[in-house]
Amino acid sequence: MQVNRGDVVMVDFPFGEGRGSKIRPAVVAQCDTDNRRLGTAIVVMITKQTAFVGREPRHILIDVLTEAGRSSGLWLQSVVNCSQIATIKSDRVVRRLGCLSESLMEQVSACLREGLGL
Numbered sequence: 001m002q003v004n005r006g007d008v009v010m011v012d013f014p015f016g017e018g019r020g021s022k023i024r025p026a027v028v029a030q031c032d033t034d035n036r037r038l039g040t041a042i043v044v045m046i047t048k049q050t051a052f053v054g055r056e057p058r059h060i061l062i063d064v065l066t067e068a069g070r071s072s073g074l075w076l077q078s079v080v081n082c083s084q085i086a087t088i089k090s091d092r093v094v095r096r097l098g099c100l101s102e103s104l105m106e107q108v109s110a111c112l113r114e115g116l117g118l
Contacts, residue, residue: 002036005035006099008025008100011043013026014086027046029042044112045084048078050078062074063077068104072100073097082111
Protein backbone atom coordinates (compact mmCIF):
# COMPACT_ATOMS: atom_id res chain seq x y z
CA MET A 1 0.00 0.00 0.00
CA GLN A 2 1.30 3.47 -0.89
CA VAL A 3 1.69 5.66 2.20
CA ASN A 4 2.64 9.27 2.83
CA ARG A 5 4.52 10.93 5.66
CA GLY A 6 2.02 11.74 8.42
CA ASP A 7 -0.44 9.01 7.49
CA VAL A 8 -1.98 7.17 10.42
CA VAL A 9 -2.12 3.53 9.39
CA MET A 10 -2.92 0.15 10.85
CA VAL A 11 0.21 -1.98 10.56
CA ASP A 12 1.44 -5.40 11.53
CA PHE A 13 3.87 -3.85 14.06
CA PRO A 14 6.78 -6.12 15.07
CA PHE A 15 7.56 -6.77 18.74
CA GLY A 16 10.90 -5.41 19.93
CA GLU A 17 12.55 -8.80 20.33
CA GLY A 18 11.65 -9.72 16.75
CA ARG A 19 9.33 -12.60 17.65
CA GLY A 20 5.75 -11.88 16.71
CA SER A 21 3.76 -8.79 15.93
CA LYS A 22 0.44 -7.07 16.58
CA ILE A 23 -1.93 -5.11 14.35
CA ARG A 24 -1.87 -1.59 15.76
CA PRO A 25 -1.92 2.04 14.66
CA ALA A 26 1.26 3.86 13.70
CA VAL A 27 2.24 7.10 12.01
CA VAL A 28 4.45 7.11 8.91
CA ALA A 29 7.63 9.09 9.68
CA GLN A 30 9.60 8.37 6.51
CA CYS A 31 9.88 11.03 3.78
CA ASP A 32 7.58 10.69 0.77
CA THR A 33 10.51 10.29 -1.65
CA ASP A 34 11.54 7.09 0.14
CA ASN A 35 7.92 6.01 0.61
CA ARG A 36 7.62 5.98 -3.18
CA ARG A 37 10.95 4.38 -4.10
CA LEU A 38 11.46 1.79 -1.35
CA GLY A 39 9.42 -1.23 -0.38
CA THR A 40 9.62 -0.21 3.27
CA ALA A 41 8.25 2.49 5.57
CA ILE A 42 9.55 3.89 8.84
CA VAL A 43 6.67 4.07 11.32
CA VAL A 44 6.22 5.20 14.92
CA MET A 45 3.91 3.24 17.20
CA ILE A 46 0.65 4.73 18.45
CA THR A 47 -0.80 3.45 21.73
CA LYS A 48 -3.93 4.13 23.77
CA GLN A 49 -1.84 4.12 26.98
CA THR A 50 -1.97 7.82 27.90
CA ALA A 51 -0.86 7.54 31.55
CA PHE A 52 2.65 8.90 30.91
CA VAL A 53 1.69 11.93 28.79
CA GLY A 54 3.32 14.98 30.34
CA ARG A 55 5.84 12.86 32.26
CA GLU A 56 7.42 11.01 29.33
CA PRO A 57 9.11 13.36 26.83
CA ARG A 58 8.81 10.84 23.96
CA HIS A 59 4.99 10.68 24.16
CA ILE A 60 2.82 13.02 22.07
CA LEU A 61 -0.91 13.14 22.79
CA ILE A 62 -3.41 12.79 19.95
CA ASP A 63 -6.51 14.41 21.44
CA VAL A 64 -9.41 13.01 19.41
CA LEU A 65 -11.68 15.73 20.82
CA THR A 66 -9.83 18.33 18.73
CA GLU A 67 -9.96 18.86 14.97
CA ALA A 68 -6.29 17.86 14.69
CA GLY A 69 -6.98 14.66 16.61
CA ARG A 70 -10.08 13.78 14.61
CA SER A 71 -8.12 13.97 11.34
CA SER A 72 -6.02 11.04 12.61
CA GLY A 73 -8.97 8.68 12.16
CA LEU A 74 -8.45 7.32 15.67
CA TRP A 75 -11.44 6.86 17.99
CA LEU A 76 -9.68 6.91 21.37
CA GLN A 77 -7.29 9.33 23.04
CA SER A 78 -3.93 8.05 21.86
CA VAL A 79 -0.21 8.67 22.11
CA VAL A 80 2.54 8.64 19.52
CA ASN A 81 5.33 6.79 21.34
CA CYS A 82 8.45 8.21 19.69
CA SER A 83 10.68 5.67 21.43
CA GLN A 84 9.01 2.84 19.47
CA ILE A 85 10.14 3.09 15.84
CA ALA A 86 10.15 0.32 13.25
CA THR A 87 11.05 -0.14 9.61
CA ILE A 88 8.41 -2.36 8.07
CA LYS A 89 7.75 -3.76 4.61
CA SER A 90 5.08 -1.68 2.92
CA ASP A 91 2.87 -4.74 2.54
CA ARG A 92 2.52 -4.85 6.36
CA VAL A 93 0.29 -1.77 6.14
CA VAL A 94 -3.26 -3.05 6.56
CA ARG A 95 -5.15 0.20 5.92
CA ARG A 96 -5.01 3.97 6.23
CA LEU A 97 -7.06 5.59 9.03
CA GLY A 98 -6.30 9.28 8.50
CA CYS A 99 -3.37 11.64 8.85
CA LEU A 100 -1.78 13.77 11.54
CA SER A 101 -2.11 17.53 11.30
CA GLU A 102 0.92 19.59 10.36
CA SER A 103 1.30 20.77 13.96
CA LEU A 104 1.23 17.21 15.35
CA MET A 105 3.75 16.05 12.72
CA GLU A 106 6.04 18.93 13.69
CA GLN A 107 5.87 17.67 17.29
CA VAL A 108 6.61 14.11 16.15
CA SER A 109 9.57 15.32 14.06
CA ALA A 110 11.00 17.33 16.95
CA CYS A 111 10.53 14.41 19.33
CA LEU A 112 12.27 12.00 16.94
CA ARG A 113 15.17 14.41 16.35
CA GLU A 114 15.68 14.83 20.09
CA GLY A 115 15.25 11.14 20.87
CA LEU A 116 17.69 10.08 18.15
CA GLY A 117 20.16 12.84 18.97
CA LEU A 118 19.94 14.46 15.53
